[in-house]
Amino acid sequence: MKRIATFLFFYCCASLASEAQDRPLGKTFATRSVVMAQRGMACTSHPLSTQAALDVLKSGGNAIDAAIAANAMEGVVEPHVNGIGGDIFVIVWDAKTRKLYGLNGSGRSPYGLSLAELKKRGLTHIPSKGPLPVSVPGCVDGWFELHKRFGKMPMEKVLSHAIHYATVGYPVHDEASFSWSKMIANFGDLPNVKATYAPNGHAPARGEIFKNPDLAKTLTLIAKGGRDAFYKGDIARTIDAFMKKNGGFITTRDLADHTSTWIDPVSTNYRGYDVWELPPNGQGIATLQMLNILEAYDFSKIPYDSPERIHLFTEAKKLVYEDRARYYADMDFAKSPVKALLSKEYAAERRKLIDPKKASSRFDAGNPALKDGDTIYLTVADGEGNMVSLIQSNYRGFGSGMVPDGLGFMLQNRGEMYSLTEGEMNTYAPHKRPFHTIIPAFVTKNGQPFMTLGVMGGSFQPLGHAQILMNMIDYGMNPQEAGDAPRIDHQGSSEPTGERMVDSGYITMESGYAYETIRELMKMGHAIRYSLGAYGGYQAIMYDPVQKVYHGATESRKDGQAAGF
Structure with missing residues (x-):
């Protein structure tokens, strides 16, 4: 009887598993319930980022403040997919005007790098690693443009959650730890990479506490000094010196001239x-x-x-x-x-x-001109009806491998997306935004x-x-x-x-x-x-x-x- 009972138990488990695998797609295909709330909502790819957004909302900030806080936190806890070395795009629903606003916070190529120089090096495409794919980081300016137009809470408070966790540390999650190990193998020979991302001599393992004191200092400078602290102050000068030392082209002029652009969404x-x-x-x-x-x-x-x-x-x-x-x-x-x-x-x-x-x-491209x-990614909504749709990235994982001295973040490699074929719409040119x-x-x-x-x-x-x-x-x-x-x-x-x-x-x-x-x-x-x-x-x-x-x-x-x- 015991054997029969055991057999029936495993048979039932197998049947249930089979039914779960074979269940019809659609309304039954869900791993969890939708989360519902009235006064505020945040959905991000890391729980600490979600909690940072909710803390801001509960402290009197609006959805725009909360989205910036969550994005800053994401740069701390998920550096393998985003950070202040990258770009940002946002759509905001403003409850007061009942309109949508779009922000293009992408950076441009350096003034001092030309298509001729890239071709002289024998390149058919821009590499993903090193100084050549680095374009100006647009994220920080994007934050301050959003905050200037829609924000309520002081930026020092908005960025305080990210500064705190960069200082005291946090346990590294599963996905991040997997990507981290590959990053060290790929970029470990480049300046400051191991010192910043593997301070204990190895990529942090799942559950290991990781701290980034350099990033905490950088975020503190930004919180106190605003966007100019990044684009015109010591941070800009550090990036300039680092790029010159390592064969790069981004300069203080490139950073100082950067602007985000408010644009109308299309539908x-x-x-x-x-x-x-x-x-x-x-x-x-x-x-x-x-x-x-x-x-x-x-x-x-x-x-x-x-x-x-x-x-x-x-x-x-x-x-x-x-x-x-x-x-x-x-x-x-x-x-x-x-x-x-x-x-x-x-x-x-x-x-x-x-x-x-x-x-x-x-297929070939069409000819719409004849006609x-x-x-x-994160999204936040508040009790006033404001809603934010925000996406931010370094492009390929951690980025280019270029970590400026003492700043705690890696610069993006979005410049890899230019074409080096002359005459195309996305062909490389100085001070031009890449395809995103x-x-x-x-x-x-x-x-x-x-x-x-x-x-x-x-x-x-x-x-x-x-x-x-x-x-x-x-x-x-x-x-x-x-x-x-x-x-x-x-x-x-x-x-x-x-x-x-x-x-x-x-x-x-x-x-x-x-x-x-x-x-x-x-x-x-x-x-x-x-x-x-x-x-x-x-x-x-x-x-x-x-x-x-x-x-x-x-x-x-x-x-x-x-x-x-």
């Missing part, structure tokens, strides 16, 4: 929802172009797990990414035809190129705030945005379910750096899709790969205007937290 309507992104030099409008193409298909009759949905989504992505490679660039240097790219007429013309039964082997001329992958998003409905969202992950981000929105709008998922549902990615499209699509590329799929679906996709001509790790990192806040309640969601594949009060 498209997808089934009654206005989806807002920022215009280039970022890639946000790729999401809008994809939604315009996909809007013509009735996904209420196309199952989520079907090869038809994945095929149509992938083909739309391929079409859009050819435009992305050709037309997305710094609009002070290139006339990107944003209005034409986002027109429904242009989407209809491009949609005609999709074969519903066969994967394309090649009309590693990263963190990091994109915040916002959704309104009938002129009212509906949702903030962002999905980290380089070139995956527009796909992530589109998948989340379709999961909610087409498949009825709530914000947490929409993020937990298995994702797909596609690689192999042309890139703004000059690479060109030569075949159909490949689809990467997370577990959760039926083998029959995968086989049908392969019959259509798609190459399929399984994802060996999570890609993307999602946070969102949805607002219920009837109950006046925020619904928060966070990435189940990472170490984040959604919380409110």
Whole structure:
């Protein structure tokens, strides 16, 4: 009897596990419940950052103050994906004016580096490591632009949480410890890297306490001296001296001349929802172009797990990414035809190129002028109705490997994204912003705030945005379910750096899709790969205007937290 009971126990466990694995996608596909609150909400990729934001809200700050506090904390606790050596993009819903405001806080290339110099060195692309990919860090100026326009709480108090944890330390989380070990192996031979990030002689292990006193000093200077402490004071002079000493080109002039830019978000309507992104030099409008193409298909009759949905989504992505490679660039240097790219007429013309039964082997960019001329994302909302969608990054993980003496942070390598092919929109030029992958998003409905969202992950981000929105709008998922549902990615499209699509590329799929679906996709001509790790990192806040309640969601594949009060 004992053996029979044991057998039945394990049989039941196996059956339950099987049912859990085979359960239908959609409303049951969630790892946790949505978090709900009325007076304030913060969703970030690290619990300490979420708690910093909530502390600011509870102390009288607003969503903008709280978002800056969370971002500063992220630079302390997750230096493998962001920091003050990188750039920032933000969309703010201001409850007083009931309008959206966009901020482009990306930095520019150095005045003293030319395309001719890069070609003289025999380069066909800018490397990801060392001094050459370093562009001016825009994050700190972005904070102060946001605070000057919308903030309430003094910056010394806003940055106090980050300063505290940089000083006393914090336990390193799982994802960070994994990335940290690879960073030391990659950058450990460069100046100040080990002294800053491996002070005990090794990359901090999971649960080990890490302190960054140099970063605490830098943040204290910024909190007291404002943005000029970073761009015109001792910090700027230290960066200049370090770059000169190590073959770099960023100077005090580059830093002093840096400015963020307030810009109007752009949108498209997808089934009654206005989806807002920022215009280039970022890639946000790729999401809008994809939604315009996909809007013509009735996904209420196309199952989520079907090869038809994945095929149509992938083909739309391929079409859009050819435009992305050709037309997305710094609009002070290139006339990107944003209005034409986002027109429904242009989407209809491009949609005609999709074969519903066969994967394309090649697409070229369209001609819209003929028609009309590693990263963190966080979101915060407050009791007044202000909502912030913020994304910030050093680009590849920790960045370039360049750690200026005594400052406690690594400079970004976003300059890797320039093309070195003459005559392209994203071709390198002095004092030019590079193509950017990091994109915040916002959704309104009938002129009212509906949702903030962002999905980290380089070139995956527009796909992530589109998948989340379709999961909610087409498949009825709530914000947490929409993020937990298995994702797909596609690689192999042309890139703004000059690479060109030569075949159909490949689809990467997370577990959760039926083998029959995968086989049908392969019959259509798609190459399929399984994802060996999570890609993307999602946070969102949805607002219920009837109950006046925020619904928060966070990435189940990472170490984040959604919380409110």
